[in-house]
Structure formats: C-alpha cells, structure tokens
Amino acid sequence: MTAVITPEAIDVAPRPIVPEGARRKKWLVIQPKSDTPLMVDSGKVSMPLNLLMVSTMAEQHFDVEFLDERIGDKVPEDLSRFDVIAMTSRTLNAKRAYRIGDRALAQDKKVILGGVHPTMLPDEALQHSNSVVFGEIESIWDDLARDIYADTMKPLYKPEGFKAMGEMGQPNFAYARSSPNSKRYSFRLPLLATKGCPVGCNFCCTPRIYGKSFRMRDSDRVIDELRFHQNAAGKPDIHISFMDDNISFRPKFATELFEAMVGLGVKWNANISMNFLEDPNFAILAKTAGCEMLNIGFESVSPDTIKYVHKGSNRVGRYEDVVDNVHKQGIAIQGYFIFGFDTDTPASFQHTYDFIMQNRIEFPVFTIATPFPGTPWYEEMKARIVQHDWNKYDTFHYMYEPAKIQRDEFLGNFIKVQREIYSWPNIWKRMAGRKFDWIWMVNIAMHYFTRRLTPATFL
16 A cells, blocks of 8 residues: 655755855855946945845855945955855946946856846846846845755745744844945944835835835834944944835834834934824824934825825825924924926926925935836836936936926926025025034035036936
C-alpha cells in the first residue's frame, strides 16, 4: 500500500541563507546622484533612509560598503572586490543608475536595482541589472539573499504580501556617517513610522508600490529609536524628518505616537493630509509633541484641479481653516503647489500667489505637473509629453502644453510667481515675527535661486 504524504509530513524548514562554509559575499550599496541641473541634490541632502535599511539588513549575511554620490562619494571604476552592486533609483537618476549598472555587468558583477523607477518600469530596469526588486525589499529579502548565494537570482522579486512593520529593525546610520563627506547631510535625521498612502492621487507613484495598504510600526519602537538618536547625540533636542508618505492616515495611531512623544524634546516635521488638520486639536497635539513644520500638499487652490487629480482629502473651502489651525500653534508650513494641469489657467498663478501671501505660508514649493511612468496619469498623457529624458523628470521641467495655457505664457508665469513669493519684501511679510532659523535660511536661498531662473531652465 502506498503511503500518503501529507503536508504535515514534509520538512518545510527554510534553506539557510548562507551555506555552511561559504565565503561571505560583498555588497556595494550605492545612492546614485541625479544629473538634473536644478536644486535636487544641491546643498544639504537627507540621509537615504531606504538604503540605510537595506545595508542594515544585508550586513547580517554579507559584507557591506555604502556610498552616496549626492554628497561626493565616488563609485570606483574597478568593482572587482564586490560581488553585488545594489542601487535605488527614482526617475530623475535612473540614467545614472543604469550607467553604473552597465559598468558593473561588464565586470561580471551581480546588479540589483530597486526603488520607485525600477518598480514602475521593471522591464526597462532589467536591461541594466540582473534583478529588479518591485516595491520594498524587506518583504522578499530572505529569498533574494538565498538566491544570491545559490547563484539563482530571479529577474524580478515582487512580494505577494507586505511584511508587518512591527518586524522592521532600526537602520544603522553609521553607514552614512562613516563617509568623509557626511557633513553634506542635513541635520534632520530621517525616520519612518508608517508606509503607504491610500488616498490614490492619479499622479502619485505610491499606490503602485504599496497598493492601497497602510502599515504602521509599534509606537513604542518609534519612541525607542528616537531615544537612541538622543543618546547618540548626547542631547534631547534632535531634529527628525518623518519620511512617511502620510503619517496621519490612521488618526488613532498618529495620536498615540504624538502623545508618546510629548516631553521627549524632539523637534520634527512630517508629511500630512490636510483633512486631518481640519480638527484644531490635531495641530495642538502635534505642537505639544515637538512639531516645528508640517509638509502639506495643497497641490492647487482650484477645486476643479483637485477633482482632476483625484485628491479627495483636499477641500479647498477649508484651506484657510487648516492653515489657521497650524499657525495658531506656531507650526510652520511647507506647502506644495503644482502648476500645469489641464484645469489651470493664467489666473491660477495669481490665485496661488494671493493664497500664499494672505495665509503667510512659510515655505512654498512650486513644481510642474509631471506624469511619472507607471502611473495612470502617464498613460493618459503619454501622447502629449514632450520631455522623454528621465534626467528631467524632477518636477521642474516642462512636460506638455496645458490645455488652457501656451508654453511661453506658462513658463513666464511660473518664474514670476516664484520670484515674487521669494522677493525680499514678501519673504519679510510671510516670515514676520518668526525667529531666525533654518526656515529663514531656506527662504534666503530661494530668493537667490529664483533670480537665476529663465524659461530655458525648465526646457
């Protein structure tokens, strides 16, 4: 009689990641620079939290070196001492990542590409790598690490489901700090509390990477990480940038986290959906927890444009209430405004200027509507796009002619609104009463930057 093999009888113990007696393979983890001529990688840059997390995971089973081209680290021409070259890429630095990948492949190295652009265009990225990581690496890490040692790397690693953030470890910042160029990093340390943003704007890449998921770390682990950084700095008043797409999507979690931060002495900023700020108590709690600035995607002051981009969390009629709630607590606002949608008209620039000045937005950021590859909006606009150089997908280059504004008029107004907002009199009006700090310094830098703008800058 033939024995029946049940699932319980099968040994399903996972294969060891590093085979017994195997030589530890060596990774070179690279943050590529961008070749865009604008301010993307100029001045101080944020530590690349995603690559620090990758390096920290990899060090369990591999020897790891880390470098960041944005701060002046140089990629060696000879890559013979490395087995694996791992890089992240956004659209604006994809061509640079591809050049490094091609050089590494020519030297018979294994190349892994991850990040937003390879996730959006995996077939393109595979022309310059052995493997593409779709979305986040944590959820496929064990399989990838085993396959590297077994020399059986797959072309695409795409998670079937996402790993709980409760399992997320603390990144090792020593990789960034060990660079002789580390002084080019911002004093604000990056930290992650959540992942994802289910709002679903049609121009955004996040839904492609995380779907409609939204995950959170245990607030206790976030607090432990903050205390770790305080101890390392030898002082409580460290500055943190939460890198979350939308830290407030689950108000219960955000409230729990902010309440736990009260009294720590940490100063922080974060991206947040404005609908949560319609409740004045949310801004009160954020201030008590140490918030110094909130990054808000106003996108437009036109209800038609908000409808066009599917940003249901924005209610234009409540914009002033939101700003008032934040400013009453002494919290600054970094406000994002996008021009160039088909709903925009020449009057859109004046309306935006009026809103910013009347509401004294401390740090307005102006960008040009950019259909990123892989988004629904890119497919919709593909036939009209005039810019096909990935280096220029930095949200500061002219992509297509809006339906209601011709190119020259658009660029003239785009320059004018920036110069006027960052003129000396208007900086003073928006910032009056605020003590001199880094937000003042940003405004001063933007004054000089906007004076150098010409239409050719954006073409």
